[in-house]
Amino acid sequence: MTAETLQDALSGIREDYxxxxxxxxxxxxxxxxxxxxxxxxxxxxxxxxxxxxLTRDPPAPEPTPPISDPGPGSVNGPVNGTDPAPVDLPxxxxxxxxxxxxxxxxxxxxxxxxxxxxxxxxAAIIPDGLPDWLELRSxxxxxxxxxxxxxxxxxxxxxxxxxxxxxxxxxxxxxQHPIDDELFLTPDASVTHIDDRDVVFFQYADVAWTAFSxxxxxxxxxxxxxxxxxxxxxxxxxxxxxxxxxxxxxxxDLDRLQFHREQHVFQEKTLTPEEARLDPDFGxxxxxxxxxxxxxxxxxxxxxSDHSINTLTAFWNGGYDYLTxxxxxxxxxxxxxxxxxxxxxxxxxTLYSIPLAQSVPEKYRETVTEPVFRAEELTEEMVRSRCVAxxxxxxxxxxxxxxxxxxxxxxxxIRAKNVSPEWIYAQLDAMR
Amino acid sequence: MEDREIVELYWQRSDVALTETxxxxxxxxxxxxxxxxxxxxxxxxxxxxxxxxxxNAMPPxxxxxxxxxxxxxxxxxxxxxxxxxxxEKRGGGETALALExxxxxxxxxxGPAEQVEARELARALDAFLATLxxxxxxxxxxxxxxxxxxxxxxxxxxxxxxxxKMTCKRVRDRLSQYLRKEGLIP
Numbered sequence: 001m002t003a004e005t006l007q008d009a010l011s012g013i014r015e016d017y018x019x020x021x022x023x024x025x026x027x028x029x030x031x032x033x034x035x036x037x038x039x040x041x042x043x044x045x046x047x048x049x050x051x052x053x054l055t056r057d058p059p060a061p062e063p064t065p066p067i068s069d070p071g072p073g074s075v076n077g078p079v080n081g082t083d084p085a086p087v088d089l090p091x092x093x094x095x096x097x098x099x100x101x102x103x104x105x106x107x108x109x110x111x112x113x114x115x116x117x118x119x120x121x122x123a124a125i126i127p128d129g130l131p132d133w134l135e136l137r138s139x140x141x142x143x144x145x146x147x148x149x150x151x152x153x154x155x156x157x158x159x160x161x162x163x164x165x166x167x168x169x170x171x172x173x174x175x176q177h178p179i180d181d182e183l184f185l186t187p188d189a190s191v192t193h194i195d196d197r198d199v200v201f202f203q204y205a206d207v208a209w210t211a212f213s214x215x216x217x218x219x220x221x222x223x224x225x226x227x228x229x230x231x232x233x234x235x236x237x238x239x240x241x242x243x244x245x246x247x248x249x250x251x252x253d254l255d256r257l258q259f260h261r262e263q264h265v266f267q268e269k270t271l272t273p274e275e276a277r278l279d280p281d282f283g284x285x286x287x288x289x290x291x292x293x294x295x296x297x298x299x300x301x302x303x304x305s306d307h308s309i310n311t312l313t314a315f316w317n318g319g320y321d322y323l324t325x326x327x328x329x330x331x332x333x334x335x336x337x338x339x340x341x342x343x344x345x346x347x348x349x350t351l352y353s354i355p356l357a358q359s360v361p362e363k364y365r366e367t368v369t370e371p372v373f374r375a376e377e378l379t380e381e382m383v384r385s386r387c388v389a390x391x392x393x394x395x396x397x398x399x400x401x402x403x404x405x406x407x408x409x410x411x412x413x414i415r416a417k418n419v420s421p422e423w424i425y426a427q428l429d430a431m432r
Numbered sequence: 433m434e435d436r437e438i439v440e441l442y443w444q445r446s447d448v449a450l451t452e453t454x455x456x457x458x459x460x461x462x463x464x465x466x467x468x469x470x471x472x473x474x475x476x477x478x479x480x481x482x483x484x485x486x487x488n489a490m491p492p493x494x495x496x497x498x499x500x501x502x503x504x505x506x507x508x509x510x511x512x513x514x515x516x517x518x519x520e521k522r523g524g525g526e527t528a529l530a531l532e533x534x535x536x537x538x539x540x541x542x543g544p545a546e547q548v549e550a551r552e553l554a555r556a557l558d559a560f561l562a563t564l565x566x567x568x569x570x571x572x573x574x575x576x577x578x579x580x581x582x583x584x585x586x587x588x589x590x591x592x593x594x595x596x597k598m599t600c601k602r603v604r605d606r607l608s609q610y611l612r613k614e615g616l617i618p
Contacts, residue, residue, distance in 0.1 A: 003537075017561055019499060020569075021573035202594065355447065
């Protein structure tokens, strides 16, 4: 057997294991479904972060996003479209579950929130300041909770610019992250005495880590070498950071951190078409008419306080046929996909044969897949050029349409099957 | 569109199957390919090959789970492309590291006499994976099926990179013992 045989054989493992490990693929058809899944996912992440002692195994992964990098074509972020994998349960024994202390309904119903620390908050966490040779890359406080945020830990990411070595210091309230015995895999590990404290240091490959209690908090530290194999310097610097923390003259004051609930408000409203048209941000781009032969399923406004989520989406359905009309602010990626009417090779599907994967040159693939038209340049012919003919099921002919239109700083995404391009154009034309 | 409807379109030799696959699973396949190849251009080319592969495979195949079916094709084609790239001294990085870690399980002295059918090995791997705690299995597969970086896995599972590395090491050791016990490696 060769290593390649083993690699190839792994491809053939059970399907449920494959999908379970990554949570399955994203589904893009019903965009609003993602937010419910995202909320559930956040709760799972919170459970993973906030209750590490309740399970001996590492915390369960978020069921979504399946893939951290959704690819260059994605503007929508992660979506979960797969049910949890079935579990094989033995039928000859019955489990007895113990009620874990502190595991009550209130704590289960939480989500996580992260907040960047202010300068004052950073000073409260590292009262003696950082050594000159370290650069602070980010400082976040992680909270969990439903209504009130409870501090779970503070994460400082640091780098030594000279070596590229990265360090992470997690400062945790003692009741949130008791020092995890599981971290210390070797029962007879050697102890380093630093003043009156015993600290156990570990190194594996290019990573060094430790955890210890000090000054009324629990510290978890990781160090990762900037270059593979350069671990001696990493260990020296890592040790120096630990000594500095232990010899710090002032204790971190976690009570000075403030949770800003207002930053995390998420609004999800189901609207009537009339309410949608009155939406102050996006109402002007809601279609005036209803697509023939389809039934309106939902009109939804999603928004959070930092505007990272901000959409008005309507969805019509009719068996195989559908229309998704989504309105949102323009982003950088939209700007890269804007095409002009004369650049037909960049968007006109009638120029290419199916399968598109074989006929569309690579340099045009992105815009041919998801072009963005400027509203002032849009013509009916351009909309028609986005129709891909095919089988619509049950022996019917059908066509799909996919494109976006930019109205200054607002973009309308249109994804449809068997919806008249003339009707779509008329709706967009009326908005100019 | 439901997966069974897409599969049906493949069986009807309808071009719509390809556009529906691209729309529903294009980004999923891209992410798997990019996770292995670490190159946008190569990943995009690979995903295009996946559509052709799916078109050629259905019929005769009628997969129960289209997502897993496409994921497998993507992984196989990406590994094939990676091997070609490695031969040309391109690529490497995170995936090469993961492959190297996985390769450590196989003793260097293994020869043709110990050749094992991939299918038999896959069955053994299924049996082995079934013995693992769920969280360990997920971490192991994120690393060696999807070739995620240790940092990404740590972020996904909310634990430290060191813990991910140790978990991978422990599972690799257990797999090595298991394969030896099953007589699949000497």
